[in-house]
Amino acid sequence: MNSVFGSVFWLLVTLGVLVTFHEFGHYWVARRCGVKVLRFSVGFGKAIWKRIGKDGTEYQVAMIPLGGYVKMLDAREGEVDPALAGQEFTAKPVWQRIAIVAAGPGFNLIFTLFAFWLMFLVGKPDVAPVITAAPQSIAAEAGVRTGDRILSVDGHEMATWSDSMDAIANAMLGREPTALRVRGTDGGERLLTLPLQQLPAGQPIDQYFDKLGMKLAPLPAIAATVTPGDPAQQAGMQGGDKLVSVNGKPVADFDDFAQQVKRDAPKSPRFVIGIERAGQPMSLTVTAAWKSEEGRPKQWLIGIRPPQPEQALVRYGPVKAMQASLESTWISTTNTFNMIGKMLTGQASTKNLSGVIGIAQVANASASMGIGWFFSFLAMVSLSLAILNLMPIPVLDGGWLLYYLIELVKGSPVSERAMMAGQYVGLVMLFTLMGLAFYNDIHRFLPS
Structure with a gap:
């Protein structure tokens, strides 16, 4: 779905559901208290759909979807029929x-x-909170190592990346030292302290995360899947091949490999990629293709995908x-x-x-x-x-x-x-x- 159209569509769904539920609360309790409801509107302005219910209430959907209202019989807005005086809002206790x-x-x-x-x-599908720290960042200063798994933040146990980041984001607002318990790649647990007091006051949360420097651990440089018919497969690459170098330059992780291809392809789309298969080093000549994939803008691609990060599902x-x-x-x-x-x-x-x-x-x-x-x-x-x-x-x-x-x-x-x-x-x-x-x-x- 187009991002603009999708954003508008899901915004309308969100507002439609939440506004209807909110206004229904007013409506339902008003009816239980004996107040006459004249109109139940989802949205403001001119009605694009309406009908009169058996109870005499006018139900409508209006053109401006940024809210809604419940109009009740109210003496402050005009004369009230004496026969309906007992159903008027301001007359109620x-x-x-x-x-x-x-x-x-x-x-x-x-x-x-x-x-x-x-x-x-x-x-809610998520990934495991296996992390790394950018050099000279707050996370690095706290002792975060590549491959550490977050176990708890400020004493609260964490199972997913998003929950961990939500907890850390809330701690950032207080800008106070925050306890972080992690398990390293050696299986040992460590208790770290994030020195969030170093964050300057009054900055947006995304800038705080930049200064924190905590990220998901990089994916290993492995061609987990190779797309049939794409340049990598045509050059002889197979799923599971370890990516060792690009034009003689060593590769640290999959993101490093992708960045090298993206950076060098405009100069020459022809690459010599060093790989390791079953412990044996090999060299493959791959010519990247300028193409679109899954509706995204065109870019230089060779047709491989990284390994999936460790999944975490709380259900x-x-x-x-x-x-x-x-x-x-x-x-x-x-x-x-x-x-x-x-x-x-x-x-x-x-x-x-x-x-x-x-x-x-x-x-x-x-x-x-x-x-x-x-x-x-x-x-x-x-x-x-x-x-x-x-x-x-x-x-x-x-x-x-x-x-x-x-x-x-x-x-x-x-x-x-x-x-x-x-x-x-x-x-x-x-x-x-x-x-x-x-x-x-x-x-x-x-x-x-």
Whole structure:
């Protein structure tokens, strides 16, 4: 699938699912509290589909898919038929209004648990956290060696590369020394300390990872598979051949081999490749071809693939998956609040924020990696929506909850004037946040 089309498609799927679930929370609780719902809308603006339900509610899908709303019978928006006065929103007790407003984020939290549960049930294909360290990096200073396997980060056991990097990313925000337990290629375990206090404050997380210098261990220089009919196979190369040199230059690993071919092919696509087969050295003359593969842009190829990295798949039965879902939701929630706190205090960069473009790209990438990854992505976005909506910003659910909690304490509603002032402040805050996220998305496309 084309990356732009795929990003748009999976963004629409993501927003459609999560917005519908969020608004259904408001709708369902409002109906249970006896409030008449006039309209249930997924999206804003002009309707592209609508119908009237048996309950009199107008259900619609609108043109702008960046949200949705549930319109209830509300005396603040016009005259209410006396016969329907008991179904009007503001006539309900304050605790019911609190329940209706909190239901949207609450249903997003429920969806988060469900999506994580599905992720653990079907499994999320990943690779084992076998690592190496770039020279003169923080990881190298900490004592990371090529082939080390991460066993735990800050005392929490790790089984996959992505989980390990998520844990380290969260530790980077605190910029404090972090314990890393690894098992070396000799089978011995070591306890290392990543000196993350050396990271400068306020930089984006990708720059922190560059300074950390921890990467997946390089793949060995072996032609694991040779594509029939391609230059390497025509020259006599076979699957399992060890790649020793390119035009007399030694090869350290498969990436080094690929980089040498990519660098030298424009000068001359004809290579003398030294290999080792069954312990015997051999030389093959291979002429690279300028071609496209699997829809990607044209490049110099000889038709070999590296060995697959060690795979890691975490998959549980229904009961264990629910326990893991609860743990993941709790950890993700605390990590999100930790990041928000660090950004508010200036310890973490606001460049870590992503907007619609960033979400669309991640949606497409996660969908292409498999259903388990997409469930994980949905869970994280749903949790983020729940937390964002609970922030005490007027125009968001959290702002209305703040008004109703004040009413609960003082015994009377917040004045209409105070509410209007809060709405203006809230709109400014919200548009500022959206603008910053959009700027970050655009800035990532620009050359550094």
